[in-house]
Amino acid sequence: MTAVTAGELGGLKPARRGSIQKSRRQALFWSYVFLVIFAIFFLTPPIYMLVTSLKSSGEISAVTNPWWVYQPTLENYVELLTQNQFLVFFRNSVVVSVTVVAITMLISVPAAFALSRMKFWGSATLATGVFLTYLIPETLLFIPLFKIFAFLRDVTGIEFINHWWILIILYPTLSVPFCTWIMIGYFASIPKELDEAALIDGAGYIQMLTKIFIPVALPGIIAATIFAFTVSWANFLYPLAFTTSADQLVLPVGIVTTLIKGDVYNWGQIMAGSLLCAAPPLIVYAFLMDYYIAGLTAGATKG
Amino acid sequence: MAELAAEAVRVPAGVRHTSLQKFMRRRSTIAFAMTLPLIVLIVALVIYPAFYSMYLATLNKSMQRFVGLGNFEFLFRRATFWMVVKQSCIFAISAVFFKALIGFFVAHFVHTIPTKGQRKWRGMLMVPWVIPTAISTIGWFWLFDPSYSAFNWLLGKFGVDPVPWLGHPLWARFSVILVNVWYGAPFFMIMYLAALKSVPEQLYEAAAIDGANWFQRLWYITLPMMRNIIAITVLFSLIVTFANFDIVRILTAGGPVDQTHVFATWAFLLGIQGNDIPLGAAVSLFMLPILGVSAIFILRGVRRRTIEA
Secondary structure, three states, rough: OOOHHHHHHHHHHHHHHHHHHHHHHHHHHHHHHHHHHHHHHHHHHHHHHHHHHHOOOHHOOOOOOOOOOOOOOOOOHHHHHHOOHHHHHHHHHHEEEEEEHHHHHHHHHHHHHHHOOOOOHHHHHHHHHHHHHHHOOOHHHHHHHHHHHHHHHHHHHOOOOOOOOOHHHHHHHHHHHHEEEEEHHHHHHEEEEEHHEEEHOOEEEEEEEEHHHHHHOOHHHHHHHHHHHHHHHHHHHHHHOOOHHHHHHHHHHHHHHHEEOOOOHHHHHHHHHHHHHHHHHHHHHHHHHHHHHHHHHHHHHHO | OOOHHHHHHHHHHHHHHHHHHHHHHHHHHHHHHHHHHHHHHHHHHHHHHHHHHHHHOEEOOOOOOOOOOOHHHHHHOOOOOOHEEEEEEHHHHHHHHHHHHHHHHHHHHHHHHOHHHHHHHHHHOOOOHHHHHHHHHHHHHHHHHOOOOOHHHHHHOOOOOOOOOOOOOOEEEEEEEEHHHHHHHHHHHHHHHHHHOOOHEEEEEEEEHOOHHHHHHHHHHHHHHHHHHHHHHHHHHHHHHHOOHHHHHHOOOOOOOOOOOOOHHHHHHHHOOOOOOHHHHHHHHOOOOHHHHHHHHHHHHHHHHHHHH
């Protein structure tokens, strides 16, 4: 143990080193024990979803061990992927997410560059304002937005509500403020000497952005892209409030509202669909974990 | 300054003044053009709706008559409203507390093990945060299912009676908090882990030589060094948790008998499903005070950090 008091400090050195080593080993042991416990807690739901998705509906309702698959089958996946409806959800989700990512980057990268490098009147206030908007939750905005789009329909005659593309208008409100904020942080960390060198070589601001800032801050851009993608892929409130017809839904809402029909829960299929929906963010995370985590921590640590 | 350096090279001395002005004008014009899409987006789709929501809250149900604070008066007289206030606070405070606690300890455990294993563990422990909340909540819903609950099956093996996870008000409250903690703790873990990495190792070595035990090291070194990041993360999470929608909506939809409603789900029920948009707007506005207070403190923390850096 580390209960080495000041009095003992003058004592034998080997003994002290031994006790520190022993306490290290003990700390390591307990760390692993608790990590295993928490890993079980954190991974139980996804694993159980996987187990269920591999069961036939007969096996799900049978009185057997729910945590084990006796006759694994892929019928739930096959059924979903051959079913037109699920593919429509998937397509809607992909189109919405990809477009939102593109819009987000087109808006937030130039804005972050201007706010971090081209000081102009009110730029500092605006940067703070961007951060504050990020703090306004979607749950505060969905009711007025719903009313605004209903009003716009009356004025313009265009039906906004119940079309999947309305999400392309709505999702940037979630992704742009945060992406701008972390890009400001990344751009601010680029040394000023680089700007000077570029200016001396006669580069304009646009060239400076595309030839220096974007390549140098690429890790930040990747992190922001991942964030924009996961946010628009996972959002549940906006599609639930703004889209209702089955062919206009995106994945999470589609699974919740159409696969659960009244009281009949086809759990195997629901779980298979859920995992297919969780797969893209998980794959992105598996391959780009460092960028993903950098983006998460940048929000509060940089800036 | 970069601009001046460029000026000195590019512009002959005689015409410096006017072209400098031109340059400045051009620079700020470009900068403004670059931020314009951002400003339009924020003003049109965030700030305007936020204020519009305050206006909406003063209208009657058909939105034709101004009723002033009538909607609020109506809410204050309803017992359900006060229950929603109470439940939102219980939900947010206890969920954030346990998220912070679990995140802190898990971050410590990950930090203790050898560096080459940390990536693997961190990768595994982050999974709840990566899966879309709506999706993982469906998974939890299925784990809690009254007739096929996998938890109750396990408890049954130990001879414990089945637990009505979502059927009984108290258990349902416990369950929504549990799912929220499960989902949010990895975020705290990752933030604290980043903070722990930034504490200089020499401090711990010095403390170990001085004979500090693990608690003293935690209390006198780790916590003070992490104070800022802990505060920011907690406030951040408080806002997000207070405004949570997905988990409660999917797990219980507010039931049993409205006992698990939080502001967001109740506002959705009244405003979108119940077609009373002003009342829904009035309910969602109650998220503003906690939002404002947290935002002020977060901003202070972020500013302080910028000055330090």
